[in-house]
Amino acid sequence: MHIHLARWIVTPGRPPLENGGVVTFGGKIVAVDRAAVLRSHYHGTVTDHGEAVICPALVNAHCHLELSPLDYGLKPTVNSPGSFVRWVNRLIALRQEIREDQWSSAIEDAVFQLIDNGVGVLGDVGNTERVPLFVERTESLWPFLGIFFQEIIAPSEKNSTQLPPQFYDSYPEPQRLSVNAAPAFTRALSAHAPYTVAPSHIIALNRWNLDRGLPFSIHLAESRDETEFLENGSGPLRELMEEKGHWPPDWSIPGKSPVKYLEMLGCLHSHSLCVHCVHVNSEDIELIALRNANVCLCPRSNRFIGVGKAPVAAMHRAGINLALGTDSLASNRRLSIFSEMAELARIAPEMPPDAILNAATIGGARALGVESQTGSLEPGKNALFLAVQGKCRSEQEVLEFLVNQAHRGSVNTELLEG
Ligand SMILES: [Zn+2]
Incomplete structure (x- = not known):
């Protein structure tokens, strides 16, 4: 048995606990309580982290590790029409220049950067086998619990070279990519976006994941270019697709917002992981809330690409489960959920700090379907938590510290598994 003590214990759904601790055994949390109570009830090795905050390991619900070589290759763009398509064009060009x-x-x-920034749970998206191969090679050293989403891009219903009609039968069963006993990293499929995947394929991908109890992830309502394309079939995205020869002749324009389109396809539900949701109106927000769908916010990526700010406070008020993601190093300088929390606080000052912390922990765990294992400090959950060094004097100060201060480089974050 191991007892971790600290000045503060912070976990979703409870007020911060001063002078508390977490008892672990066999990789699981056994108890969370005041230090004095734990010392009298449990016996084992004691680590006192002193002036620190113990909180759950952070959840990065949306990342693309395979784009990591593009770090510093792309530059932030100011918010303007067409900025998203310009970013995509540069990404496509740069990607071809990366040496094997x-x-x-x-x-x-990038994996070390995530660990250094307190991430213990990951939702990673990729078009290639590079990340799964990396996970296999690192075997028991792979540190994350979570999901690798193999992302499908298939604009045409008929294009059988990209996606045969029976594609979902041909994929292997979801497998644990990590052989480590504690963290489990599973594999799922995802649709890239409503404008790059034909509707029948979106429906099939959604079904494939649901049949296996996995979340269905899709980039949704990220840019004005996307909403213009889905609503009117026009704009920079259409031009891009025509230029690349990807404009599917069999595709009919939905004439709907991205959220309503997903609803029409029957793919908006409690296992949907809608990534971005920057350009959503009040009707879209109501619909997401009604369907209990999850939204993964990537505020720093949105700023980098210049696509605008998600209506975070309205989504929070509607009771939507929010998660946080860094997106990739092609649209972010840092893979840090602490930085995403600080950005969220900046763009949505009405959001209470505990709601922001929820998005970084239990909200992300729920969105990835791993909330029974992680996302909060509760007996029975995995012993996967952080000790963040920092001096806080009150309950309010400790939450403010985690949300607004802990992203600074000087804060020492230790990822604990015990
Ligand atoms: Zn993404």
Whole structure:
């Protein structure tokens, strides 16, 4: 048995606990209580983290590790029409310049960056086998619990070279990618976006994941370019697709917002993970809330690409489960959920700090379907938590500290598994 003590214990759904601790055994949490109570009831090795905050490991619900070699290759863009398509064009061009030997080391650096920033749970998206191969190679050292989403891009219903009609039968059963006993990293499929995947394929991908108890992830309502394309079939996205020869002749324009389109396809539900949701109106928000769908916010990526700010406070008020994601190093300088929390506080000052912390922990765990294992400090859950060094004097101060201060480089974050 191991007893971790600290000045503060912070977990979703409870007020911060001063002078508390967490008892672990066999990789699971056994108890969370005041230090004095734990010392009298439990016996084992004691680690006193002193002036620190113990909180659950952070959940990065949306990342693309395979884009890590593009770090610093792309520059932030000011918010303007067409900024998203300009970013996509630069991404496509840069991706072709990466040498084969650069991928693996960049992915490894990015993994260490996530760990250094307190991430213990990951939802990663990729079009290639680079990340799954990396996970296999690192075997028991792979540190994250979570999901690798193999992302499908298939604009045409008829294009059988990209996606045969029976594609969902041909994929292997979801497997644990990590052989480590504690963290489990599973594999799922995801649809890239409503404008790059034909409706029948979106429906099939959604079904494939639901049949296996996995969340269905899709980039949704990220840019004005996307909403214009889905509503009117026009704009920079259409031009891009025509230019690349991806404009599917069999595609009919939905004439709907991205959220309403997903609803029409029957793919908006409690296992949907809608990534971004920057351009959603009040009707869209009501619909997401009604269907209990999850939204993963990527505020720093949105700022980088210049697509605008998600109506975070309205989504929070509607009771939507919010998660946080960094997106990739192609649209972010840092893979840090602490930084995403600080950005969320900046763009949505009405959001209470505990709601922001929820998005970074239990909200993300719920969105990835792993809330029974992680996301909060509760007996029976995995012993996967952080000790963040910092001096706080009150309950309010400790939450403010985690949300607004802990992203600064000087704060020492230790990822504990015990
Ligand atoms: Zn993304």
